[in-house]
Amino acid sequence: MFVLVVGGGKVGYYLAKELIEAGHEVVLMEKDPGRAAQIADDIGSIVIARDGCEGNHLAEAGCERADVVAAVTGDDEDNLVICQMAKHHFDVPRTIARVNNPKNEALFRHLGVDELISPTRMILGSIEQDIPVHELLHLAGLGGGELEIIEAQLRQGSPAIGRAAREVPMPEGCAIFAVIRDDVAVPVRPDTILTEGDKVIAIGRAECEVALHTQLIGDPDGLQPAGA
């Protein structure tokens, strides 16, 4: 595969290195000549000291035959423009953007960027998994982020306790698909009775989160702080 990486910061540098090791053809664009030379010393002459936001520079780098363009600079605006130019101007089949501000994710997706990597979101996700403040944990995003796998631990007061799975009203497009009980994953059948302490794994659309919270944890307004 030919991968064009734009942005020679830490992410771009290690990404290019890993891709080369995996046997892919890589070109890295880095606009700062000093940084570009430094990387070239290390990984060879695949570095182009040019700004990947400029159309002609992308062309020089062989953008039109790239299988993937990965825009991983530290600026969301630049990453968006690089992906849009790649898609629209050079017909690149797959574009990946690093998104630093999670609030930009929806816009980027809407504007056609195929894949988003959000370091902020990832770290946030890890923190939330360690410290369950909201009691509703995001385990993973699916299908370009429209679907989420969430985990909810049923505590005292949860309206789902004592009910069979089929009796828990699920928002449309959401489903409970497993329960973790005493650290063992139990598949959920319609007549599985949910009990206190169960970790319910559900999959659903991102916007159903509030409804899921209401059904599995309780009223979101009555949210209990961690450890309470």
Added chain:
Amino acid sequence: MNIVIVGCGRVGATLAGDLDAKGHRVTIVDISTRAFERLPATFGGNAVRADEDTLRRIGAAEADVFLALTEGDNRNVMAAQLATEALEVKQVVAKINDVVRAKAYAELGIATICRTDLMTHALLGYMGLPVGPTPRIREAAPHTHPDGTSPVAAAIGGSTVGGTTVGALPTVEA
């Protein structure tokens, strides 16, 4: 008219002052409050320190005209697309000084103004050299296709929110 200007540089500040003096409702946005020192002392509009996140909160969705005039081409591109796609502002202009990008984004449905074009044209004309027609704001493709999809999303393809009203996107709920 209700006008939102992003970027309080020389052009943004001068334009904001002019429009305000003519009685329009002007909101000017910059990430640095120092930039507002460029505004004329008589300026009676809103000057808001904000980034793209907060555009909706300042009421950009109600704007008749949205002008992205910061010093960064890409920042303007992103702000303009946010205004067009998420806030559904009808008249949106982005300043893009790179000629190639200006053209590319005009094709994608963003009206663009290119300082490079304007100045080159003016200087060639001053020297008495042959010039083409005066560069104008490069008109955008019509904002919406008959089927309701936006040209940006359609041209690029692969929108994962097909079928969703653009306004329903949760982009800028801060």
